[in-house]
Amino acid sequence: MSQTRYTKDHEWIRLEGDTAIVGITHFAAEQLGDVVFVELPEIGKTVTKGGEMAVVESVKAASEVYAPVNGEVVEVNSELESAPQTVNEAPDGAGWFVKLKLSDASQLDALMDEAAYKAHIG
């Protein structure tokens, strides 16, 4: 399994074969509080690094989830629509958001590794 990478906006991305799985970090899920709604993109949508990819709504606020890299959405975690609490329960596992087909895998290199992300959130 490839190494997980992190953005400063608290998304994680992990390469598995040709596709990359994207979710939000444990820290983000905790800060948001109880997640009550997740809006996922359409399959086939092209996303660009830093652009809006999904929306996550908690009892506190609605927040955008940004694409960590350029790519095309090949799969979404539709389980989240009926069970948004999965984002709180397992943000880095069953609570994943989308799978992307990357257009440029080297973009991953610019993202933080776990140690750097830990330092980022303090």
Add this chain to the structure above:
Amino acid sequence: MAMNTQGRPSRPVSNIEQGGYADTFSGSRGLDQAEPLIFERGRTDITGVDFPKAKGTKARLGGLERTDEIGLPGLTEPEAMRHYVRLSRKNYAIDLGLYPLGSCTMKHNPRLNEKMARLAGFGDIHPLQPQSTVQGAFELMGELAHWLMTLTNTPCVAMSPKAGAHGELCGMMAIRAALDARGQSGRRRVLVPESAHGTNPATAVQCGFYCDEIPAGPDGRVDMDAFKAKLGDDVAAIMLTNPNTCGLFERDIVEIARLIHEAGGYFYCDGANFNAIVGRVRPGDLGIDAMHINLHKTFSTPHGGGGPGAGPTVFSEALAPFAPVPYVVKDGEGWRMVEQEDEAEGEPFGRMVAFHGQMGMFTRALSYMMSHGADGLKQAAEDAVLNANYILARLKHIMTPAFDGTCMHEALFDDRFLKDTGVTTLDFAKAMIDEGYHPMTMYFPLVVHGAMLIEPTETESKSGLDRFCDTLESLAKAAKDGDTVRFTSAPVHAPTKRLDETRAARNPVLVWTPPAETLEAAE
């Protein structure tokens, strides 16, 4: 021995040993009565009024007449009256106490305004009446428009928008019309600071623009370098609130206006917080192109569950030709309503509402302005700022202000003072309910962690503010002393205990359905 001491204890027996309050049989707590839904209180198969059976009538509906029950609750007048009075007793209102909710404040609503709004010539007219019969109402609208243009130093105002966000829409539609008119429809990027009200980006997107976020600097204001870097020939406008949602005056506003104009864009100012500067600053002097004014905030008309809003929008010379119809104009001795786009002088972008705006709010706002005078409005703004700073100064030793220095009309704290206490901003707000205060705005603006935004408003006296600050001081101290349960179990003294917000959001029950036995009874 006095009679009333015989068999009539005059002191309560402590029931703490029995666990404090016992559940009551009725569900009421003392004189705070439990109140079911009106459909549950009244039976839906009866009527509150007995009409004699009509004689000699013939159904002419061709078999389409209703055969089942209509399903409306049948209550007598006193039952209906009690229902609403009981509900109102569970509500917290500006007429009950300090309302520190920031952003869209609940302000004092002077009773004089209510008296004026009920005058028959303003209150009992219809928007379709002949213009000659509503000249007084037109004059009032013209007079109010004059006040708004004078206070903002702008040449034009659209009176019809019906709330703040509607006023934003009005302003952005005018900006879009102006861009189209000069053949620059390609300008689609709107700059919005990250601390903006959520309605700002929503409005921009609604008008076909897309948003580009400007980060805030460490002082809570627009980061000027980031702003400059985002200017370009695809920028349509900036939407900026001043004072901003952190309760801070955007000191660089004149420079921002100059730069956005130089880049070919327009300046939309969100006037939600105009109440902090009215009479002191004229936004037109700062270089704004459009700004809505929340009459329901700055000029004391009731809102927030208490009544309709009104969001007249002022325009600069550049945008004035695109202002929507209708509007009133002085025509000789009388007044006339310009209803059609082709009667208008400029090129109105259209019409936003069927009629002419919120007449009731217009009457109340003008009543407020005329009873205060220009000097009184200025003093109201100054007192609002003074009161917020008093709270900031009194609480900064025990709570943590989000930014250094003084504030405008609202004091913003973050949750650093609750660090490691196990108490969150939400818990703190709930504990305020137990203390008899409506909570402040919490978790907004989003740029501040665990934000608590307190807007006391200008009408609170020093003694009232002191009582409020004493309470918050005690709460902050209790949190730091480890009295966590006081917060996490709050509210315990409210009519309804803490609700499960998560469950309510995940499984909302939006429609009341009658219990099974009611359905059977109706059949």
